[in-house]
Amino acid sequence: MGRWAEQQVAGWGRYPSTTALVARPETRRDIEAAFKDREGSPVLAQGMRRSYGDAALLKGCRVIDFTHINRMLSFDEHEGWLRCEAGVTIAEIVDVFLERGWFPPVVPGTKYVTVAGALASDIHGKNHHVAGSWSDHVRRVELLTANGEVVTCDRATNSDLFWATAGGQGLTGMILAMDVRLGRVRSSTTASDADQVPMIDVETIRVPDLATFLQVSAASHQREYTVGWVDGTARGRGTGRGVLMRGDWSAAPRRAVRRRAARASMARYLGSGWLINSATIKSFNTFYYRRHIRRATARTVDADRFFFPLDAVQGWNVLYGKRGFLQYQFVVPPGGGGDRVAAILEAIASSGIAASLGVIKEFGERAHGGLSFPAPGITVALDFPNTGTRLLDLLDRLDDAVASAGGRVYLAKDARLGRESFRRMYPDWSRWKEVRDAADPDQVFQSDLGRRLGLVGDAS
């Protein structure tokens, strides 16, 4: 059939949804051919479409799907450098390398993201306080730029372009390949232990409020991985109550059970959206908090369960129904004993709009500027069923609170941030745009997110 197929596309939140002409190249030559054959249209690269909003969308234009451009090109057994193509996923890296004692340097809450997406969103994970973000572990990027040339960028050559690409939401060019450094897992197994896969020792601590969360988090900086679950519906004294998990690779690897993902059909059956409303969310949150009866528990779990618990239910995003959902993730600087975060959480809980699946984490010191999200402070992510205007109004108010606190929202999760708020949150944006415009003066690379935030085209 033809190279371009019209498809209805949406991000992970299934809001918004647009149509675009999509090509799915199999080879480098196919990529170049598709790029030339776009009939002057703006173009965007797309991976697993795990960004929630419109970062991977480009309405009515051309989108190139990189999921089949996924070859691993070389691996350095000593230093852990993996050179791989854009469409290689974190799931594939874990599959191939964990049993050999290597793990991606940074992993998000789902393993179904590509390495190119990981760089374009400069993703962070439970180890940000010790490892920083994805770009901290990338030394070299091959980029197909606007004039059709392949440019190699690293920290020395084309370093401006390198840093603009990290977190640049795919707007500096199309990432073809990169060198990413895998981390050694402490309890690496030997080749003879074919069934042994490293596991994680995890401690779960119940925290009754935000102040306790911050105390426990501060006392856990030595641990490789920390993350919290926060009840976005709790108010008053219980604001910020939740559960903190901290983990390290276990010294004793054990045979890991290969758990199969729950059938997608089940999620589809539950997918009309009736399951998730403010009453069910509130009861679930209370149940989840109270389930942790003891203050602290310890156990050893496999990597999938610790890092990617939601991947166990394939296609869980359909649970929110046709209108989809929005995730709101922000970071605000430390200080004030968490007062700023508490105020925002209180505003959410008292709005009457129930947020499910709250995740909270204290970031480390590393930050990269540009459009990269992580910065020192506390980050919180909350999912909201798409209830329309009321929700959008609440999120606008939150933007203002976040920006006033010197914080920002995560673009990979965003579907609706306004330009003005964006510029307050990312004061580096104009410098970023200069680099981008120099690399792409004709505005070849665009996205709906880029258009909305004034990252492409006329910046007025």
Added chain:
Amino acid sequence: MTVLILGATSPIARAIAREYAMRGNPIALAARDVAEVARHASDITIRYGVKARGYAFDALEYDRHRETVAEAARDLGPIEVGVIAFGDLGDWQRSVTDPTAARAVLETNFVGAASTAEALAQHMAPRRSGTIVGLSSVAGERGRYSNYFYGSSKGAFSLYLQGLRARLYHEGVHVLTVKPGLIDTPMTWGLRRGRIPIASPESLARAITRGVERRRDVIYHPWFWKWVMGLLRAVPESRWKRIKI
């Protein structure tokens, strides 16, 4: 047990390579785009820890086919499974007006494929061992209004494989004819999903390795295409010629 895949850059070829590499077999990958097969070979080696190498191969360079087979065998050991995975769908409307375009499709899918199969047969017969896997198509079961160039080339290839199977039966070599229906590849990209199920290259690759193990003669994938094609073949020609499919 070395596996040689000819036309190694397609998603189906990739899936077959992975399926065999997963079982620990050395993989030889041949295709026109040498840089591309080299990338595939590195990928296979890193993922599965088996030897894998890329070779230059062009379906239309008939005098080089034996050489490619011999070269791969020299590097990686006797070829036990040879997969003819290349094919050219062409643009049939162009083929109607442009004889060169029509010829490219017919020649690649039939003459090139047959020549490659002969090269594999010549390599396997003296050892009285091995399987030749030919990727034909359900499109070769009956000439259709649209893209009968592709259909006839695949039909001819199926007939050729039938004969080759009979001949090689007496020489200890097996021939498997694979007739895929709709598989998720560039050939079907953009077809409306939902009406007819589109199978993944991975499921086809598993069906092929199973077919090789069980020494099947012909497999359809997905299975229901066997019955669909049976029905379509039963339509009388006087009716068939009126249907624009």
